[in-house]
Amino acid sequence: AQKITQTQPGMFVQEKEAVTLDCTYDTSDPSYGLFWYKQPSSGEMIFLIYQGSYDQQNATEGRYSLNFQKARKSANLVISASQLGDSAMYFCAMRDSLNSGYALNFGKGTSLLVTP
């Protein structure tokens, strides 16, 4: 079975600084995809960035980038130039290739607080 691990329950970062949120995964599937979502206090899930297992380069989307280390099975999210609006829960997820309708399996999440 696939597993997503996020070991940081909570993180603090000062405004305008960069922060890295950790995510490790475990899968036996040679083809897989990794996703990061942001969940503000309002509750909706906002897609941030995607990394495919065969992608040669690390994914980037604006201030978000993914530090993908395939051999270590890690896919850490880097947020550059943090803003107060970045305060939220962040979830790492992987598509389940075996069953469950190819649903996304989520980690436990990391709560990020950006301070002035």
Added chain:
Amino acid sequence: EADIYQTPRYLVIGTGKKITLECSQTMGHDKMYWYQQDPGMELHLIHYSYGVNSTEKGDLSSESTVSRIRTEHFPLTLESARPSHTSQYLCASRRGSGTTNTEAFFGQGTRLTVV
């Protein structure tokens, strides 16, 4: 912007009542999902559907049921609500075949409180 909608946004209801949480998407996605999430916790898959007339139970056991009569509509029903059902319920949809790594689009969620 995602075109997936959930109603109601908030619901407070008494024990024993029957409730239906609505979820609709206008993107023509075949795959739809229901997740349950307690505050500040991870998401657990409770139901999914490959398309019309397809419904399956997810990893987390749930007393709720779902139906998929139309592509765009995936309602969740609780026949008799209990306080243990208090949680946030998130609906999601995805396009593409099973091997396509497309993101899931989420509705805004329904926060259910059973008193």
